[in-house]
Amino acid sequence: MKQCExxxxxxxxLGTPEQEAKLHAVIAESKSTPGCLMHILQEAQAIYxxxxxxxQKTIAQELGIPxxxxxxxxTFYSQFSLTPKGxxxxxxxxxxxxxxxxxxxxxxxxxxxxxxxxxECTADGLFSIDSCRCVGACGLAPxxxxxxxxxGKLTPDMIGKILDEHREASK
Amino acid sequence: MTIQELDAIRQSKKELIDVRRLVKEQAxxxxxxxxxxxxxxxxxxxGCTSSHSMQVIAQLxxxxxxxxxxxxxxxxxxxFGLCAxxxxxxxxxxxxxxxxxxxxxxxxxxxxxxxxGGSVVKDxxxxxxxxxxxxVIPFAETPFYKKQMRIALRNCGVIAAxxxxxxxxxxDYMALEKVLSSMTxxxxxxxxxxxxxxxxxxxxxxxxxxxxxxxxxxxxIKYVCCNADEGDxxxxxxxxxxxxxxxxxxxxxxxxGYAIGAHQGYIYVRAEYPVAVERLKIxxxxxxxxxxxxxxxxxxxxxxxxxxxxxAGAFVCGExxxxxxxxxxxxxxxRPRPPFPAVKGLFGKPTILNNVETWANINPIIVxxxxxxxxIGTEKSKGTKVFALGGKIxxxxxxxxxxxxxxxxxxxxxxxxxxxxxxxxxxxxxxPSGGCIPADLIDTPIDFxxxxxxxxxxxxxxxxVLDEDTCMVDISKFYLEFTAxxxxxxxxxxxxxxxxxxxxxxxxxxxxGTEDDLVKIQDLAEHMKASxxxxxxxxxxxxxxxxxxxxxxxxxxxxxxxxxAAGVCKALLSYxxxxxxxxxxxxxxxxxxxxxxxxxxxxxxxHKLASFAIDPAKCIKCGVCLGNCKFKAVERK
Numbered sequence: 001m002k003q004c005e006x007x008x009x010x011x012x013x014l015g016t017p018e019q020e021a022k023l024h025a026v027i028a029e030s031k032s033t034p035g036c037l038m039h040i041l042q043e044a045q046a047i048y049x050x051x052x053x054x055x056q057k058t059i060a061q062e063l064g065i066p067x068x069x070x071x072x073x074x075t076f077y078s079q080f081s082l083t084p085k086g087x088x089x090x091x092x093x094x095x096x097x098x099x100x101x102x103x104x105x106x107x108x109x110x111x112x113x114x115x116x117x118x119x120e121c122t123a124d125g126l127f128s129i130d131s132c133r134c135v136g137a138c139g140l141a142p143x144x145x146x147x148x149x150x151x152g153k154l155t156p157d158m159i160g161k162i163l164d165e166h167r168e169a170s171k
Numbered sequence: 172m173t174i175q176e177l178d179a180i181r182q183s184k185k186e187l188i189d190v191r192r193l194v195k196e197q198a199x200x201x202x203x204x205x206x207x208x209x210x211x212x213x214x215x216x217x218g219c220t221s222s223h224s225m226q227v228i229a230q231l232x233x234x235x236x237x238x239x240x241x242x243x244x245x246x247x248x249x250x251f252g253l254c255a256x257x258x259x260x261x262x263x264x265x266x267x268x269x270x271x272x273x274x275x276x277x278x279x280x281x282x283x284x285x286x287x288g289g290s291v292v293k294d295x296x297x298x299x300x301x302x303x304x305x306x307v308i309p310f311a312e313t314p315f316y317k318k319q320m321r322i323a324l325r326n327c328g329v330i331a332a333x334x335x336x337x338x339x340x341x342x343d344y345m346a347l348e349k350v351l352s353s354m355t356x357x358x359x360x361x362x363x364x365x366x367x368x369x370x371x372x373x374x375x376x377x378x379x380x381x382x383x384x385x386x387x388x389x390x391x392i393k394y395v396c397c398n399a400d401e402g403d404x405x406x407x408x409x410x411x412x413x414x415x416x417x418x419x420x421x422x423x424x425x426x427x428g429y430a431i432g433a434h435q436g437y438i439y440v441r442a443e444y445p446v447a448v449e450r451l452k453i454x455x456x457x458x459x460x461x462x463x464x465x466x467x468x469x470x471x472x473x474x475x476x477x478x479x480x481x482x483a484g485a486f487v488c489g490e491x492x493x494x495x496x497x498x499x500x501x502x503x504x505x506r507p508r509p510p511f512p513a514v515k516g517l518f519g520k521p522t523i524l525n526n527v528e529t530w531a532n533i534n535p536i537i538v539x540x541x542x543x544x545x546x547i548g549t550e551k552s553k554g555t556k557v558f559a560l561g562g563k564i565x566x567x568x569x570x571x572x573x574x575x576x577x578x579x580x581x582x583x584x585x586x587x588x589x590x591x592x593x594x595x596x597x598x599x600x601x602x603p604s605g606g607c608i609p610a611d612l613i614d615t616p617i618d619f620x621x622x623x624x625x626x627x628x629x630x631x632x633x634x635x636v637l638d639e640d641t642c643m644v645d646i647s648k649f650y651l652e653f654t655a656x657x658x659x660x661x662x663x664x665x666x667x668x669x670x671x672x673x674x675x676x677x678x679x680x681x682x683x684g685t686e687d688d689l690v691k692i693q694d695l696a697e698h699m700k701a702s703x704x705x706x707x708x709x710x711x712x713x714x715x716x717x718x719x720x721x722x723x724x725x726x727x728x729x730x731x732x733x734x735x736a737a738g739v740c741k742a743l744l745s746y747x748x749x750x751x752x753x754x755x756x757x758x759x760x761x762x763x764x765x766x767x768x769x770x771x772x773x774x775x776x777x778h779k780l781a782s783f784a785i786d787p788a789k790c791i792k793c794g795v796c797l798g799n800c801k802f803k804a805v806e807r808k
Contacts, residue, residue: 079483096405134403137254150217
């Protein structure tokens with residue numbers, strides 16, 4: 001499994017002792033609720049930023065379900081990620097309202113400026129790009145999000161400045 | 172909490188809420204009794220917070236403190252609807268509608284309007300409320316609001332979204348009180364049946380009949396679910412209800428629980444809506460604390476509780492059986508029906524599932540009666556519908572109109588028409604499951620059945636306006652990319668069908684299509700509609716079928732003439748420079764990303780420098796030169 005080889009350190013451990021403790025606590029707390037797997041995965045992703053294989057294995061073991069079932073759920077939903085994301089998670093909205101207002105050009109510009117494609121993460125770990133379908137801020141179309149921050153009424157020439165600000169802030 | 176205590180809360184804040192609902196003169200009289208000279212309502216919905224309304228609130232707080240203003244109430248509400256003009260702020264009792272607020276503007280309003288003896292700052296008002304003679308009209312009188320009828324959105328933008336007392340004062344839980352104290356479950360179901368309410372999630376199934384089936388199902392455990400997985404791109408009606416009036420959904424679900432004999436509810440909400448999730452959490456906590464959820468509600472012996480379940484980004488989970496599978500913690504794949512959820516749904520138990528907007532209609536139906544509700548709308552579609560207006564339209568935002576309102580009224584009057592002097596080409600409704608309504612059908616009264624008759628569908632209420640710059644082949648390709656991406660893969664017709672349809676459309680947009688492809692598309696589409704497992708696959712061909720039907724000439728233009736009239740399909744475009752118009756400034760050449768533009772030997776009469784030309788072999792058709800040329804010398808064909 002390729003992403004496992006790339007992050008083998010993460011693969012073998014459950015991260016820092018704090019992360020590990022949090023994970024066990026989340027599982028213990030939700031274990032008895034019917035249909036708890038999604039909730040546990042969401043919490044686990046909040047702890048680790050993504051879902052390393054070892055984390056999935058631990059969840060499977062503690063819930064007493066096959067790893068294949070956990071992996072099946074993880075790969076079904078677009079919110080779950082098997083690979084680490086950038087410090088600044090960019091999400092360009094490709095919903096209809098944004099699309100008819102030129103969202104594809106915004107995405108192209110972001111890709112061009114960072115030299116990576118949608119779904120990838122920059123080598124320095126600063127940025128990752130994803131697309132999403134509608135954040136519901138259609139009044140501001142086209143929009144993109146960096147982390148929780150929404151940038152609206154975008155034009156391609158605004159992208160460079162926005163990325164620079166985040167680059168500076170991340171230093 | 173008892174009914175008497177609930178009523179006491181309602182009375183204590185009633186005047187405060189009434190000030191926001193009355194016309195100016197009455198509101199001014201009433202405001203005196205509330206203890207507040209002014210009430211400032213600032214939108215805290217996603218649209219306005221994205222344009223930084225929280226900074227406006229912070230500035231108002233700071234300025235009011237500085238100026239010693241302590242008799243003005245600051246309220247953070249849900250969506251007012253006119254998202255294009257956010258952040259929005261309304262000051263009562265005048266009903267002054269301030270738009271596109273900044274922290275500086277907030278400071279000005281505090282200094283000039285909110286202070287004792289202050290008056291409305293006209294320069295900062297929404298232009299639509301200031302007439303040519305300088306007089307100011309209330310926002311309810313503007314074209315955007317005048318034609319609307321707010322039933323589902325009755326409390327959005329009126330109450331503080333995180334304050335249960337304001338929700339109660341505005342009428343929430345009044346229906347629950349009536350149901351639990353004076354109605355039998357059968358009477359509740361009959362009322363909903365008589366109202367003619369149909370599911371607002373898209374399919375339009377009569378809500379009362381769903382409840383009736385679930386009540387008739389045998390079983391000691393039943394469930395009530397709320398579908399808040401609003402996945403249609405361009406639709407944000409449900410989000411606004413959850414952000415602006417979350418209690419109306421909790422109340423309606425409890426009523427349904429009483430009607431069918433369920434004691435547990437689940438709200439399945441998109442994780443992409445953090446504000447809505449937060450407000451729901453707050454609302455559930457408050458309702459439990461007040462005894463409006465939990466054991467022995469209002470002391471009347473009925474138990475009901477609600478839990479939240481978060482989605483994780485899968486469009487198919489908006490389908491009812493997929494949603495239930497997802498709540499159970501599995502891959503959100505749909506299940507064959509029958510058995511229908513009313514018989515065997517969540518965890519194998521009888522279940523009803525309604526959409527957020529459907530729930531939002533329950534309180535008014537119970538409080539004001541089925542007769543009143545069914546007097547609104549058309550013969551077969553009762554009540555109102557909320558639409559998320561988006562795309563190429565001036566007043567982007569949320570509107571609620573009676574069923575039967577024409578598309579023209581929505582686009583031209585409420586929506587304010589198309590910006591930049593462009594022409595209306597079509598309206599897309601129903602998202603990836605719907606279709607496009609062309610300009611010659613703009614006078615069709617909108618209801619469930621009319622939209623299906625003209626080849627589209629109501630869907631959840633996204634209404635995207637397209638102008639002449641939109642290519643209809645490209646837009647159907649856009650929707651198929653979406654459905655191909657979101658197909659869960661469980662059934663073959665949808666998994667392979669969406670991919671093959673997308674291939675065929677891509678071929679046409681690249682100028683490689685044949686007339687035979689149109690036949691193939693239609694054939695494949697019919698098979699998908701007939702044999703897909705769930706609504707996603709059954710309706711995925713709708714956008715392409717409806718555009719072939721209504722805009723066939725555009726498809727033929729792509730196929731026969733390799734021409735895209737809207738100038739969208741890149742492979743079919745060619746850029747050239749008119750050598751007579753080119754003044755030789757070289758701006759295009761300097762900005763061309765691939766160095767495809769170079770100087771020629773020709774100098775046009777009257778110009779000093781030689782013209783430029785584009786090498787079609789190098790050109791990647793990015794359009795940068797067209798955007799840069801100030802002399803309109805670059806042409807796109």
